[in-house]
Amino acid sequence: xxxxxxxxxxxxxxxxxxxxxxxxxxxxxxxxxxxxxxxxxxxxxxxxxxxxxxxxxxxxxxxxxxxxxxxxxxxxxxxxxxxxxxxxxxxxxxxxxxxxxxxxxxxxxxxxxxxxxxxxxxxxxxxxxxxxxxxxxxxxxxxxxxxxxxxxxxxxxxxxxxxxxxxxxxxxxxxxxxxxxxxxxxxxxxxxxxxxxxxxxxxxxxxxxxxxxxxxxxxxxxxxxxxxxxxxxxxxxxxxxxxxxxxxxxxxxxxxxxxxxxxxxxxxxxxxxxxxxxxxxxxxxxxxxxxxxxxxxxxxxxxxxx
Amino acid sequence: xxxxxxxxxxxxxxxxxxxxxxxxxxxxxxxxxxxxxxxxxxxxxxxxxxxxxxxxxxxxxxxxxxxxxxxxxxxxxxxxxxxxxxxxxxxxxxxxxxxxxxxxxxxxxxxxxxxxxxxxxxxxxxxxxxxxxxxxxxxxxxxxxxxxxxxxxxxxxxxxxxxxxxxxxxxxxxxxxxxxxxxxxxxxxxxxxxxxxxxxxxxxxxxxxxxxxxxxxxxxxxxxxxxxxxxxxxxxxxxxxxxxxxxxxxxxxxxxxxxxxxxxxxxxxxxxxxxxxxxxxxxxxxxxxxxxxxxxxxxxxxxxxxxxxxxxxxxxxxxxxxxxxxxxxxxxxxxxxxxxxxxxxxxxxxxxxxxxxxxxxxxxxxxxxxxxxxxxxxxxxxxxxxxxxxxxxxxxxxxxxxxxxxxxxxxxxxxxxxxxxxxxxxxxxxxxxxxxxxxxxxxxxxxxxxxxxxxxxxxxxxxxxxxxxxxxxxxxxxxxxxxxxxxxxxxxxxxxxxxxxxxx
Numbered sequence: 001x002x003x004x005x006x007x008x009x010x011x012x013x014x015x016x017x018x019x020x021x022x023x024x025x026x027x028x029x030x031x032x033x034x035x036x037x038x039x040x041x042x043x044x045x046x047x048x049x050x051x052x053x054x055x056x057x058x059x060x061x062x063x064x065x066x067x068x069x070x071x072x073x074x075x076x077x078x079x080x081x082x083x084x085x086x087x088x089x090x091x092x093x094x095x096x097x098x099x100x101x102x103x104x105x106x107x108x109x110x111x112x113x114x115x116x117x118x119x120x121x122x123x124x125x126x127x128x129x130x131x132x133x134x135x136x137x138x139x140x141x142x143x144x145x146x147x148x149x150x151x152x153x154x155x156x157x158x159x160x161x162x163x164x165x166x167x168x169x170x171x172x173x174x175x176x177x178x179x180x181x182x183x184x185x186x187x188x189x190x191x192x193x194x195x196x197x198x199x200x201x202x203x204x205x206x207x208x209x210x211x212x213x214x215x216x217x218x219x220x221x222x223x224x225x226x227x228x229x230x231x232x233x234x235x236x237x238x239x240x241x242x243x244x245x246x247x248x249x250x251x252x253x254x255x256x257x258x259x260x261x262x263x264x265x266x267x268x269x270x271x272x273x274x275x276x277x278x279x280x281x282x283x284x285x286x287x288x289x290x291x292x293x294x295x296x297x298x299x300x301x302x303x304x305x306x
Numbered sequence: 307x308x309x310x311x312x313x314x315x316x317x318x319x320x321x322x323x324x325x326x327x328x329x330x331x332x333x334x335x336x337x338x339x340x341x342x343x344x345x346x347x348x349x350x351x352x353x354x355x356x357x358x359x360x361x362x363x364x365x366x367x368x369x370x371x372x373x374x375x376x377x378x379x380x381x382x383x384x385x386x387x388x389x390x391x392x393x394x395x396x397x398x399x400x401x402x403x404x405x406x407x408x409x410x411x412x413x414x415x416x417x418x419x420x421x422x423x424x425x426x427x428x429x430x431x432x433x434x435x436x437x438x439x440x441x442x443x444x445x446x447x448x449x450x451x452x453x454x455x456x457x458x459x460x461x462x463x464x465x466x467x468x469x470x471x472x473x474x475x476x477x478x479x480x481x482x483x484x485x486x487x488x489x490x491x492x493x494x495x496x497x498x499x500x501x502x503x504x505x506x507x508x509x510x511x512x513x514x515x516x517x518x519x520x521x522x523x524x525x526x527x528x529x530x531x532x533x534x535x536x537x538x539x540x541x542x543x544x545x546x547x548x549x550x551x552x553x554x555x556x557x558x559x560x561x562x563x564x565x566x567x568x569x570x571x572x573x574x575x576x577x578x579x580x581x582x583x584x585x586x587x588x589x590x591x592x593x594x595x596x597x598x599x600x601x602x603x604x605x606x607x608x609x610x611x612x613x614x615x616x617x618x619x620x621x622x623x624x625x626x627x628x629x630x631x632x633x634x635x636x637x638x639x640x641x642x643x644x645x646x647x648x649x650x651x652x653x654x655x656x657x658x659x660x661x662x663x664x665x666x667x668x669x670x671x672x673x674x675x676x677x678x679x680x681x682x683x684x685x686x687x688x689x690x691x692x693x694x695x696x697x698x699x700x701x702x703x704x705x706x707x708x709x710x711x712x713x714x715x716x717x718x719x720x721x722x723x724x725x726x727x728x729x730x731x732x733x734x735x736x737x738x739x740x741x742x743x744x745x746x747x748x749x750x751x752x753x754x755x756x757x758x759x760x761x762x763x764x765x766x767x768x769x770x771x772x773x774x775x776x777x778x779x780x781x782x783x784x785x786x787x788x789x790x791x792x793x794x795x796x797x798x799x800x801x802x803x804x805x806x807x808x809x810x
Contacts, residue, residue: 165407165413168400168404168407168408169408171397171399171400172397172400172404172408175397175398175399175400176395176396176397176398178395179395179396179397180397180408182359182379182391182395183379183395183408183409184358184378184379184380184381184382184383185408293399295399296397296398296399
């Protein structure tokens with residue numbers, strides 16, 4: 001065992017990067033659920049985003065364009081979910097599961113000829129001298145753009161939900177869609193927009209895995225991150241900052257246990273591998289002991305009646 | 307004078323039913339206009355058209371002489387139409403201020419809005435704190451939220467759908483003061499209610515709907531409640547009459563019943579004591595949220611209680627679960643129709659099975675006898691005049707009043723020894739309410755002990771032999787109804803619960 005092989009600064013920097021895909025997917029799903037829609041297709045939208053981002057980046061050579069394509073890819077797939085649940089009034093749970101299965105299959109098909117290719121590197125954000133500050137530099141200022149975008153989305157989501165009319169209307173639609181309809185709000189339109197936002201965020205998170213974390217394309221490479229993101233939203237009591245905390249906790253411990261495994265700590269690998277799940281769940285369960293609860297209309301289909 | 311709102315020949319048909327058939331109606335500025343009709347007469351559809359929730363198939367609406375075609379509620383609100391809904395359209399998890407902001411087109415910043423809410427609530431004698439979460443409020447307070455939401459829009463026409471069903475007589479008086487003040491300021495009010503005496507006290511004019519058609523108009527002050535009811539029903543109306551009956555032995559004995567509040571929003575029961583004899587109707591009045599639901603739950607067996615508190619014919623009921631109590635003949639019908647008294651997505655037959663299984667012998671050794679259950683459901687539908695295509699329809703598809711007839715009928719037809727009902731005629735039209743009350747009286751005449759928990763004091767005066775008031779989880783000593791008048795009862799209920807008369 002050689003713990004000295006672990007560099008704490010690089011470890012913390014890696015923890016932040018490891019948390020980003022979960023964070024992006026979870027914050028997107030949080031908005032969807034606050035609007036009253038349960039989209040279980042996060043995994044499918046992530047992997048679709050991952051493959052779209054990968055293909056575009058390899059062909060065009062620009063990761064920025066790739067990430068934009070990933071967000072669009074995720075959003076387009078979520079549009080299918082929006083059609084099924086908001087227009088065709090299909091069951092949300094079944095549609096979400098179908099979306100995941102469809103996304104996994106579609107991405108495998110699209111990515112067939114891209115297996116084994118290495119994409120162009122995603123550069124760190126040029127923050128100039130800030131990145132050269134010892135310790136803080138690599139941890140805070142040494143990341144690529146998407147890490148900061150993820151944080152910005154969390155902050156913007158929190159502020160929008162709390163301080164703006166848009167956020168209030170979104171929460172109202174999620175809380176009681178019949179009352180929102182009676183007051184003249186366009187329940188379906190608002191929900192569709194929320195679903196699109198969730199899809200775009202999930203796509204972005206997926207592309208972060210295929211372009212930065214791994215970086216290559218393999219089938220099913222999101223490996224359940226979408227499901228973790230879904231669980232995280234619930235354990236975070238639908239609160240943006242708790243999603244951030246949960247994602248960093250989960251991403252951080254995942255990274256830590258990988259490092260510990262690498263250093264040859266005398267704990268069975270199975271225990272290390274399960275540690276992120278256990279710690280995250282325990283912390284968030286303790287936090288969610290207050291009286292917060294799910295949005296009132298979550299998962300219920302809205303029929304506009306006369 | 308040009309009317310504020312003029313409806314001409316409004317027609318709206320749904321598949322299989324014409325909800326409104328060429329309805330014509332005029333409301334002058336500042337007029338308080340009553341809209342009367344039985345359940346299903348088309349009142350809701352009509353106001354939904356005025357509020358932009360439903361588009362008419364034909365006919366025109368004019369607001370102050372110009373065409374008024376609201377495409378959605380926002381358009382209606384900006385034209386000066388406000389609506390207080392019967393089933394409150396509020397968001398439980400949001401604060402009072404947030405709820406009000408959602409009903410406004412261009413709400414001011416939250417802090418300014420909070421000040422406005424305080425001002426308006428003081429002006430109209432409707433105290434309300436803007437920061438409270440709506441889920442924690444009582445029914446009366448929730449209604450204030452809706453009213454204030456409308457008042458902040460400075461409406462020209464205020465539509466009120468059954469506003470007094472949750473209020474005490476004193477609260478009703480205060481609401482009427484508020485409405486009269488609004489009317490004096492030039493706001494017209496379209497007032498929907500089943501309570502004819504209220505309409506006589508408040509309204510300047512009335513339009514009566516039956517089967518979607520206007521069947522008459524009248525000046526409520528000059529028309530007797532009975533005449534109006536007969537116009538609504540289209541036939542003469544029978545007042546419930548108690549047959550002469552003798553009270554027998556004590557059937558239900560409740561002694562020192564105390565129970566902690568079941569939830570943060572509930573009310574603890576404190577030392578509730580009463581006895582009901584066979585043939586006796588005990589009326590329990592009180593404003594919603596004073597322990598009615600908890601009392602019913604303790605009597606039905608939903609919440610367990612300490613031995614010795616509740617007994618039936620001398621038998622202690624503390625360990626007897628609801629289904630076993632039903633088997634013994636202790637039946638109950640809770641207030642909340644959808645989700646408590648009936649499972650919304652299950653058919654009427656299935657709902658009949660849910661409480662009827664034990665007493666009607668609908669299940670034998672765990673196997674369900676569906677044909678017999680269906681017959682039972684059909685009997686409820688026939689005897690209680692439940693308007694539905696048949697027993698296979700989901701409970702959800704029935705209107706509130708019809709479902710109420712079904713859930714009361716389901717218990718009454720099981721020939722209970724003890725029947726506890728909460729709000730038996732809530733949202734039910736005059737004729738059906740009279741029928742339900744009559745069935746409760748008949749049940750008592752047949753030797754059952756009946757406990758009626760209600761917020762409708764006229765109802766309690768009409769059917770109960772004795773009256774007790776439930777206040778903050780405490781029950782007053784029951785007194786014979788014949789010794790009481792509504793004023794005294796109002797005082798028994800503990801006054802107006804923090805409401806003061808409008809002081810401007």
